[in-house]
Amino acid sequence: MKPYKEMSREELLEWKAELEKQFEDAKGKGLKLDMSRGKPTPAQLDMTMGLMDVLNSGSDMKTEDGIDTRNYGMMDGITEAKHLMADVMGGVPAENVIVYGNASLSIMYDTVSRAVTHGVLGSTPWCKLDKVKFLCPAPGYDRHFAITQLFGIEMITIPMTPEGPDMDLVEKYVSEDEAVKGIWCVPKYSNPQGISYSDETVRRFAALKPAAKDFRIYWDNAYAIHHLYEDKQTQILEILSECEKAGNPDMVYEFSSTSKITFSGAGIAAFASSKANVEEAKKFMTIQTIGHDKVNQLRHARYFKNLDGMLAHMKKHADIIRPKFEATLEILDKELGGLGIGEWTRPLGGYFISFDAMEGCAKAIVAKCKEAGVILTGAGATFPYGIDPKDSNIRIAPSYPTAEEMAAATDLFVLCVKLVSVEKLLSA
Amino acid sequence: MKPYKEMSREELLEWKAELEKQFEDAKGKGLKLDMSRGKPTPAQLDMTMGLMDVLNSGSDMKTEDGIDTRNYGMMDGITEAKHLMADVMGGVPAENVIVYGNASLSIMYDTVSRAVTHGVLGSTPWCKLDKVKFLCPAPGYDRHFAITQLFGIEMITIPMTPEGPDMDLVEKYVSEDEAVKGIWCVPKYSNPQGISYSDETVRRFAALKPAAKDFRIYWDNAYAIHHLYEDKQTQILEILSECEKAGNPDMVYEFSSTSKITFSGAGIAAFASSKANVEEAKKFMTIQTIGHDKVNQLRHARYFKNLDGMLAHMKKHADIIRPKFEATLEILDKELGGLGIGEWTRPLGGYFISFDAMEGCAKAIVAKCKEAGVILTGAGATFPYGIDPKDSNIRIAPSYPTAEEMAAATDLFVLCVKLVSVEKLLSA
Numbered sequence: 001m002k003p004y005k006e007m008s009r010e011e012l013l014e015w016k017a018e019l020e021k022q023f024e025d026a027k028g029k030g031l032k033l034d035m036s037r038g039k040p041t042p043a044q045l046d047m048t049m050g051l052m053d054v055l056n057s058g059s060d061m062k063t064e065d066g067i068d069t070r071n072y073g074m075m076d077g078i079t080e081a082k083h084l085m086a087d088v089m090g091g092v093p094a095e096n097v098i099v100y101g102n103a104s105l106s107i108m109y110d111t112v113s114r115a116v117t118h119g120v121l122g123s124t125p126w127c128k129l130d131k132v133k134f135l136c137p138a139p140g141y142d143r144h145f146a147i148t149q150l151f152g153i154e155m156i157t158i159p160m161t162p163e164g165p166d167m168d169l170v171e172k173y174v175s176e177d178e179a180v181k182g183i184w185c186v187p188k189y190s191n192p193q194g195i196s197y198s199d200e201t202v203r204r205f206a207a208l209k210p211a212a213k214d215f216r217i218y219w220d221n222a223y224a225i226h227h228l229y230e231d232k233q234t235q236i237l238e239i240l241s242e243c244e245k246a247g248n249p250d251m252v253y254e255f256s257s258t259s260k261i262t263f264s265g266a267g268i269a270a271f272a273s274s275k276a277n278v279e280e281a282k283k284f285m286t287i288q289t290i291g292h293d294k295v296n297q298l299r300h301a302r303y304f305k306n307l308d309g310m311l312a313h314m315k316k317h318a319d320i321i322r323p324k325f326e327a328t329l330e331i332l333d334k335e336l337g338g339l340g341i342g343e344w345t346r347p348l349g350g351y352f353i354s355f356d357a358m359e360g361c362a363k364a365i366v367a368k369c370k371e372a373g374v375i376l377t378g379a380g381a382t383f384p385y386g387i388d389p390k391d392s393n394i395r396i397a398p399s400y401p402t403a404e405e406m407a408a409a410t411d412l413f414v415l416c417v418k419l420v421s422v423e424k425l426l427s428a
Numbered sequence: 429m430k431p432y433k434e435m436s437r438e439e440l441l442e443w444k445a446e447l448e449k450q451f452e453d454a455k456g457k458g459l460k461l462d463m464s465r466g467k468p469t470p471a472q473l474d475m476t477m478g479l480m481d482v483l484n485s486g487s488d489m490k491t492e493d494g495i496d497t498r499n500y501g502m503m504d505g506i507t508e509a510k511h512l513m514a515d516v517m518g519g520v521p522a523e524n525v526i527v528y529g530n531a532s533l534s535i536m537y538d539t540v541s542r543a544v545t546h547g548v549l550g551s552t553p554w555c556k557l558d559k560v561k562f563l564c565p566a567p568g569y570d571r572h573f574a575i576t577q578l579f580g581i582e583m584i585t586i587p588m589t590p591e592g593p594d595m596d597l598v599e600k601y602v603s604e605d606e607a608v609k610g611i612w613c614v615p616k617y618s619n620p621q622g623i624s625y626s627d628e629t630v631r632r633f634a635a636l637k638p639a640a641k642d643f644r645i646y647w648d649n650a651y652a653i654h655h656l657y658e659d660k661q662t663q664i665l666e667i668l669s670e671c672e673k674a675g676n677p678d679m680v681y682e683f684s685s686t687s688k689i690t691f692s693g694a695g696i697a698a699f700a701s702s703k704a705n706v707e708e709a710k711k712f713m714t715i716q717t718i719g720h721d722k723v724n725q726l727r728h729a730r731y732f733k734n735l736d737g738m739l740a741h742m743k744k745h746a747d748i749i750r751p752k753f754e755a756t757l758e759i760l761d762k763e764l765g766g767l768g769i770g771e772w773t774r775p776l777g778g779y780f781i782s783f784d785a786m787e788g789c790a791k792a793i794v795a796k797c798k799e800a801g802v803i804l805t806g807a808g809a810t811f812p813y814g815i816d817p818k819d820s821n822i823r824i825a826p827s828y829p830t831a832e833e834m835a836a837a838t839d840l841f842v843l844c845v846k847l848v849s850v851e852k853l854l855s856a
Contacts, residue, residue, distance in 0.1 A: 037500070045498040049485040056484070057477040070473040070691040072465070101529045106717040116545055117555065117579065127545065127555040146715045151545065259718070263498040266723035287574045288537040290687070293530045293721060295694035 003340035004421055012422050019419040023372065026412050031373035033409040038191065038351035039400045040264055043320050048262045048313070054299045061298065069294035075285050076278075077270070078294050080301035085270035087307035088224050089256050090238040092272045098281060101292040104257035104269035108218060109147050111253055111271075114284055115181070115214065116151050121250065121280055123214035126151070126181065135173055135183035137165035139354055139382035139393045141191040144184040144220065148384075155384035158183070160190070164197035167204045178211040182218050188236050189223035192382055192395035193354040194347020196234040206242035208251065217243075217252040223350040224256055225307075225314050228322045232348050240272060249274040258300060260351065261310060261317075268292075268300050321351075324398040324406045328353060331407060335414040341421035344396075353396040354382075361420045362391045368416035374409045431768035432849055440854050447847040451800065454840050459801035461837040466619070466779035467828045468692055471748050476690050476741070482727045489726065497722035503713050504706075505698070506722050508729035513698035515735035516652050517684050518666040520700045526709060529720040532685035532697035536646060537575050539681055539699075542712055543609070543642065544579050549678065549708055551642035554579070554609065563601055563611035565593035567782055567810035567821045569619040572612040572648065576812075583812035586611070588618070592625035595632045606639040610646050616664050617651035620810055620823035621782040622775020624662040634670035636679065645671075645680040651778040652684055653735075653742050656750045660776050668700060677702040686728060688779065689738060689745075696720075696728050749779075752826040752834045756781060759835060763842040769849035772824075781824040782810075789848045790819045796844035802837045 007015065055061070061069050063078045076082075077099025086094040100107050116126045126132045133154040136145055140160075148155055156173060158165045164187070173180050185205075187197040197205075205217055219239050227233045243251050250273070258267035271281060285291075304310045329346060332355075336342050344355045357365055362379035369376050377395040380388045396413070398406050435443065483489070489497050491506045504510075505527025514522040528535050544560075547553045554560045561582040564573055568588075576583055584601060586593045592615070601608050613633075615625045625633075633645055647667050655661045671679050678701070686695035699709060713719075732738045757774060760783075764770050772783045785793055790807035797804050805823040808816045824841070826834050 039500055042496065042499075045489075045496065048498075049487075049489075052483045052487060053485045055480045057481045059477075059480060061473075061477075068470065068473065070476075070693055071470075072467055072687075072692045074693075102721045103717045103719070109716045113541055113545060117541060125555070127553070143715070150712075150715050263723060264500045265498055265502075265719055266721045284578075287571070287578050289531045289534045291531070291693055293694045293724065295691060296721065296724065 001339065003338065004425055005340050007425070009426070012426050016419070016422045016426065019415065019422060022415055023368070023419055026415060027372045031408060031412060033373065033401055033405050034375040035397050035401060035406065035409050036375045036377045037400065038260070038397045040260060041320065041400050041402070044317055045263060047316055047320070051262055051299060051303045054303045055295065061295065063298065067294075069298045072290050074294060075289070075291035076282055077292065078297045078301065081268060081297035084301050084304060084306065084310070085256060085268070086272065088310065089221055089254055089270070089272050090224065090236070092238060092240045092254070096240065096272050096275065096278055098271045098278060098285075099292065099297055100269045100271065102257075102259070102265065102267050102269060102296070104220070104222065104255040104259070105143055107255055107269055107271050108144070108220065111218070112147055112151060120214035120216065121276060129179070131179045132181050133177065133179045135170060135180060136384045137183070137185065138384060139192050139395070140184060141186055141220070142381040142386070144218070145384045148184070157384055157389075160193060160195060162195060164195060164201035167201055171204065171208065174208050174210045174215060176211060180210070181212055181214055182216050184218050184220065186220050186222055187239070188221060188234065189226055189347055189350030191222065191350065192352035193345045194350045194352060195345070196236055199237050202237040202239060202242055203246075206239065206246040206248060206251075208248065210251070215251065219252050219254040221254055221256045223260070225311060226260060226317070226351070227314065227349045228318050228325060229348055230315060230318070234348055240274070244274070250276050253277065261314065262300060266296065268297050321399050323403045324401070325353065327403045327407045328396060328398050328410045331410040331414060336417060339418070342417055351397060351399050353398065355394040355396055356392045357394060357417060358421050358424055359390045359392050361417070361424050362388060362394050364420040364423070365394060365413075365416045368420055369413055372412050372416070374412050376413070429767065431766065432853055433768050435853070437854070440850050444847070444850045444854065447843065447850060450843055451796070451847055454843060455800045459836060459840060461801065461829055461833050462803040463825050463829060463834065463837050464803045464805045465828065466688070466825045468688060469748065469828050469830070472745055473691060475744055475748070479690055479727060479731045482731045483723065489723065491726065495722075497726045500718050502722060503717070503719040504710055505720065506725045506729065509696060509725035512729050512732060512734065512738070513684060513696070514700065516738065517649055517682055517698070517700050518652065518664070520666060520668045520682070524668065524700050524703065524706055526699045526706060526713075527720065527725055528697045528699065530685075530687070530693065530695050530697060530724070532648070532650065532683040532687070533571055535683055535697055535699050536572070536648065539646070540575055540579060548642035548644065549704060557607070559607045560609050561605065561607045563598060563608060564812045565611070565613065566812060567620050567823070568612060569614055569648070570809040570814070572646070573812045576612070585812055585817075588621060588623060590623060592623060592629035595629055599632065599636060602636050602638045602643060604639060608638070609640055609642055610644050612646050612648065614648050614650055615667070616649060616662065617654055617775055617778030619650070619778065620780035621773045622778045622780060623773070625664055627665050630665040630667060630670055631674075634667065634674040634676060634679075636676065638679070643679065647680050647682040649682055649684045651688070653739060654688060654745070654779070655742065655777045656746050656753060657776055658743060658746070662776055668702070672702070678704050681705065689742065690728060694724065696725050749827050751831045752829070753781065755831045755835045756824060756826050756838045759838040759842060764845060767846070770845055779825060779827050781826065783822040783824055784820045785822060785845060786849050786852055787818045787820050789845070789852050790816060790822050792848040792851070793822060793844045796848055797841055800840055800844070802840050804841070
């Protein structure tokens with residue numbers, strides 16, 4: 001089939017009628033599929049059930065340095081969990097790590113909230129400032145944007161390139177505007193595009209010259225070891241040491257978790273940063289909490305033993321998820337290739353495929369899919385304030401359904417893309 | 429021995445020389461004991477190790493309503509854990525409960541922090557107000573006071589009576605001053621006095637007529653089922669329903685946890701309040717977290733089954749802790765009874781004994797004890813800003829040491845009380 005834009009009005013009308021018929025048929029199938037959320041599938045969770053056998057009533061509950069994990073104390077996490085999470089984050093020093101509870105999102109929220117009420121290393125609390133801004137590379141992660149929106153922080157969209165955020169723009173904003181206090185980053189296998197930041201991008205991040213001394217890079221390394229392929233893996237530069245080398249040791253907050261390594265609801269999360277930033281976080285923790293669940297930290301550390309154990313585990317995850325990505329991509333290629341009505345990414349890791357429809361079509365495609373029983377992430381969700389200025393980006397999350405379900409959902413998706421695109425071209 | 433105040437100067441001097449000799453002997457024993465922290469002792473933690481057997485790799489990880497605890501979702505906690513914690517809190521409706529992670533202190537911090545940045549049910553965020561005040565019944569829990577201090581909230585000390593806080597003062601402040609936004613309460617077996625609020629006190633709380641519509645009672649029900657005696661148990665009125673009856677349904681936030689029921693570092697915590705307050709908390713949670721550790725919630729719910737299971741478990745705790753309280757009280761009675769140099773509480777539950785020395789002696793007693801190897805909670809810690817205006821109150825935490833250690837520590841303590849009191853009387 002030729003590119004849609006080359007079709008005559010008659011051809012489009014004819015094709016539209018055919019697609020509408022197909023859509024009615026599809027609706028009749030009564031699909032009920034959800035590809036909206038980056039959620040592990042039960043098979044992945046089952047694979048991790050050994051975690052539940054690590055500790056039992058006969059277990060030694062002490063850490064390697066003799067701390068009883070059941071009691072109070074050791075507020076910043078147990079040593080073996082620090083080491084494990086330090087390695088997940090690309091080999092940061094374990095003493096620069098704090099291990100938290102089950103949600104890295106809570107750490108991020110907390111870090112922003114603390115800056116709002118108390119500033120950063122002695123800076124003016126953001127609630128006392130007229131204007132605070134964050135840079136938001138987009139498409140990006142909706143829950144990042146939701147945090148900054150909640151605190152009334154103005155969000156500035158930064159376009160993504162295949163190497164990461166547009167660094168010319170980032171440098172300009174960060175160096176010129178003192179109100180710019182942060183940037184949200186998912187540096188590896190980004191949500192939703194699966195983009196990993198190039199070495200040059202990471203180095204340019206580390207070398208930023210912020211106008212605001214309380215500017216921080218919020219480095220959400222959520223997919224650090226979430227490769228889809230054994231032979232095609234991306235590595236990114238370790239940001240803490242890059243920042244230190246560039247003379248900006250305090251400029252980055254790094255976050256990570258095992259939410260998509262063990263159990264999404266019951267993993268462990270971690271924060272890494274410079275000595276000064278870690279000390280500040282700990283100072284607040286002494287007031288904020290009696291510490292996080294050290295028993296679960298011990299369970300995780302003993303289950304994996306070390307990074308190699310975790311990497312072996314992640315291969316099994318990849319074996320479950322990869323076929324779903326491939327099933328999706330195969331249909332996208334076959335059905336939409338060469339039609340000029342959409343572009344999509346081919347991630348080597350992470351949890352998402354990013355799809356860009358023709359401008360002005362994303363919302364209509366998501367609505368059409370819903371009409372026939374397939375739930376996608378809401379169009380716009382990947383942009384600040386939930387508004388995609390081009391109404392073009394759609395996030396596809398292949399992890400939760402089975403490969404067969406994913407194929408059925410994608411069949412419907414491509415049909416909806418075609419139909420909405422034809423309608424768009426006819427209305428132009 | 430007669431009351432110290434009736435001694436002549438000569439008698440005091442003679443007695444001082446004798447006490448100093450005893451103190452030198454005591455120092456020579458090389459004691460190294462800590463009675464500073466309300467920490468469960470290893471025997472209590474060992475008793476709960478069955479918790480580690482509840483889940484294993486063969487377990488059904490779904491809740492009674494079919495939710496997979498391992499995955500995302502069910503942000504406000506699993507149903508069976510809500511029921512359990514609702515019953516711990518004296519039978520509040522389970523739908524008014526949110527179950528969190530392992531620390532109720534984090535919930536309290538978070539509740540205050542949210543009011544600072546976003547107000548309460550639409551009120552002006554506290555960070556936009558010139559002055560915010562909290563009432564602090566004292567002696568009280570230092571970590572409560574640390575939270576309000578961190579946020580620059582002015583703390584007003586409210587004296588405690590054997591029935592709870594001085595309600596005349598509470599009513600006056602709350603009804604007359606719009607800047608008063610909250611009061612910290614430990615209503616049952618209070619920290620450190622072990623006082624339980626009388627029915628009249630609870631009813632007067634529920635009937636408060638706050639000047640500030642965002643005034644809340646921060647009801648930290650930390651020791652709800654932490655009885656020391658089976659035949660002498662205190663029950664307090666259930667505050668949520670009392671507030672509702674009094675026409676103040678939104679006026680209370682209740683907090684609880686299993687920190688001193690299962691593992692201090694790895695239990696579950698809960699929040700209970702009115703529908704409106706719970707909805708508000710949930711609205712923020714959708715942005716703040718992906719939810720708390722549901723697997724640990726399931727572990728707790730299955731381990732105890734219901735409140736009866738928990739109460740049976742608490743009896744075993746009492747059997748471990750009670751002898752330590754009794755050993756301490758026996759020595760206090762025997763050595764200090766009738767001397768007029770100190771008063772102490774006889775709690776029926778909770779984790780502490782509160783000791784009031786002669787005015788101006790607490791710091792010196794704590795320092796003396798430290799000199800001979802016994803660590804007590806810092807004098808003043810039980811008051812806002814860490815300042816006890818009378819320098820009189822000392823918190824004794826008998827839970828962690830063994831009964832023998834506790835006796836040895838108390839022997840030293842009473843000696844230090846005597847010595848410091850004699851010095852005080854001589855210097856008067």
